[in-house]
Amino acid sequence: MNREQRHMDRIRKKRKRHIILFIIFIAVLIATVCIGLISYISTNVYQNEDEFREYADDELKKTSQFSVRGKTKIDYEYGRPISYVIDYGVCDNESIAVFRDQKIKEIKEKYQQDKNAEEESRAKRYEDQRNYRPLEHALILRSSVYESDKGVISLSIYESENSERKKDMEQDASMIYTYQFSAKTGKILIPQQIFSEKYKEICSEFFMKYFRKNYKKDELKDGWQDYVTAGENNFNKYALTDTGVTFFFDEGTVLDESRGVISAGIPEADMGTGLRNKILERYIDPTKPMVALTYDDGPGGGAETRILECLRKNGDVATFFYLGSRVAGNSANLKTAYDLGCQIGTHTWNHPVLTKLKPEQIQKQFDDTNAAIKAVTGEDPTAFRPSYGETNDTINKMSAMPVIMWTVDTLDWKSRDGKKIFEEVKKMKNLDGKIILMHSIYDSTADATDLIVPWLKENGYQLVTVSEMIKYKTGADPKKGQVYRTF
Template sequence: MVETNAETRKVNRMQQQQKKKKLHKILAVLLIIVCVIAAIVIVAALFSSDGYKDEKSFKAYASSFFKEIDEPKGVGSAKEVVEYGTPLSTAMEYPVVGQEVTDTYINGIVKDLRTQFAEAHKKATDKDKIAMLMDYDTYKSDLGAVGVVFSQEQRAEKERQMQTVSSNVYTYNFSSATGRPLTAIQIFNPGYRSFCSQYFNKYFQDKYKDRLVKGYEKALADSEENFNKFVLTDSGVKFYFDAGSVINAEEGSISAEISYKDLKGTIREQIATRAIDPSKPMVALTYDDGPLPKSSNRILDCLQKYGVVATFFELGQNVSMYPEVVKREAELGMEVGSHSWSHPNLKKLSDKKVKEQIDKTNEALKKACGQTSSVFRPPYGNSSKAVEKYAKAPIILWSVDTLDWKSRKAKSVIKVVKGVKNLDGRVILMHSIYDSTAEATEKLVPWLLESGYQLVTVSELLQYKYNETPKNGKLYGYGYFYLNK
């Protein structure tokens, strides 16, 4: 009996030891699982799309964002800009379409969006964490257009999570021929908003009847504020509507396409080549004393490349020697003006001689390009009653003098132009007979476009910026071409 009890106790001890070993194994496994989970949580916190803490993790955060919406792009290749900062960071993907003029405009758009982002959050502190994220889509149309859509989000850290605080869609259409931006006026016939209003009211009522927000009718009204966000695709025109304007904001911005078949009569059969937006900044480049084949053609090459225009005030004696240059100016849509026959000080001439200088130049212009001067600029800016009487054209001076004739250096010309704080409404004076001016033009034109300026002729500037129909014999002097004067 004693032996039996001893054996029983021995068995019990062995069983208890086995239980302890088993429990230790279970605890060890649980500890390993906890450690693995903790490691996963830490890694996720560092590298998931929920946030970032430094440059390395922001790059991973940006990469995650781009992968979320990684879709084939229709035109060109993608370029990424990822910049970490405190408190502001940016991750932007935008297209390089391979058309230099278009790419110049796109670079300007990206630059503007970054500036706006920084300006909107200039009061942010180092304790804040704010990111701008942007992706894009591209489209190509048989009508001769490339469409670009930028989808932008701004996110801010709240409760240790990055949350979307705003989202925007920006749309642009560019001419495949010139590379320049296209406006609604160039694409649609008058009254297109009325058609869109009727079409989309029915479309959204049929498709989103139970999800329409209160007051959605305002976003679909026949108004200049509406139907401005669109791109041309291979099958129709895709319109975009801001988040919360038509359906619930939580669903973000939405798009809907109208086929070219349905748009017949509303969309132009052929896109207009040029259009001027009076609400946007514009500047007029002007060139005196030409033409001279080498430098004048170099300037024209640049203007043609970027699909822009300028005004040339030519000397009649040079026109008679190089008529082919003047003909090219007219064919490219440049404004061709007179600068007298031989560049005298017209104030010192008799009325008869003034008339002769003007008439003789007009005859040479007519012979070279089939038209007389549409504008006149007196040499040295010296006008007179006789000039006003015989000019038969508006008399145009300038508001920015580059002094290119004096410096003969491209850098000096560029410095003068870039030194003017606001060029909107200005007339810039240069001379087309200097290689240095041609070189400066090649740098200034893309810079002006990137800065948001439309390049127009002097007559267009008067009409669209100053609401003035150019008047023959009227002097538009030094003090005229300034806004808010």
């Protein structure tokens, strides 16, 4: 092969290499464009109801530590741009189930309001974009019911808020809410009814050791110890089980926020004296304001039934002064009031002016009424209110019970208007230590009770019986024959 042929051969090979390299370049370019296009149009965000269900099921698996074994019901609510999934632990207690459903409704409504406001603001920022669409949002809720042998039913509601971010669904925040109920009455319990005064010190000592032992130093968030001290804001989220107490720690407290809500149990043996052997069905904080609702002239019919239901629903009590002549026809209401923990008092047999009667007639009023009440409740009444408020030293001594008058007369018998009765209560700016007079035989009083009870609680008052009021305000049990009006 001569020099010219060799030169031409080199040129052909070089040209061939260039063609191959060009083809490779074009192939890589096309592949890159395709990958970019696929990346642009693809997303891990669910696109329809079936995909949302798959996503929701995967998220629920991540929250299994907040569930209890047993029957569950899952509700999926797919929507654009807000979707929900709610995992319910089946609850046989109707009142607790109603409470849970209401709390879940409130969480959903707030979430929807917040996300609608966010999307409205975002839409304004991108109003010039032709292809604008709202981001997807998903609320994951898991509700569990725990039962313990201490007479406590615990309810937890775990909330996980998730939003679309960079073509994926990411968690924005997680929260947990816990509530405790008496298995006997269904009333909400506070920590003092379940634990002794020293329970936070016991928990603090246990969890200081627990987190140091079970997590590496770099896993624990700076300042994590602040959330396991015996401080007022710590150890307030928990659930009682048959083996001990599970405590919940909010995200970003003990561990990094990305770890979400943390649950950790303390065995009953380690709780020791911190856990009461038997819960206190009623607890009163003597340092906080208290008021006594009292109802005369019952047992009533439908009106009193509504009053009792309001008290039951709110976990509160009152004092009922009953007429002996009405017990036979309305014994169910009397028994219900007694079972709710209300104080039962006597208001004479048939509402006479006692000061106009002879001693033997007065005594019969007491004896017959007391006997009628005891036949239903198994116990004697524990307080006396004279009809019309008319009494004297002789009558007071014959009652063999403390004599209870009133501070606030709602005039419910006169106005027969629920709102006006409510306004009479609100007129008294400071109700601490006050006794409020009403009558349980009027529908308007039942209407007023539905307003008064939640209003009192919202304003920081504890609803107590008159005997509890006397005990905590005077430092002594009520005395027989002594007249009490206010404190």
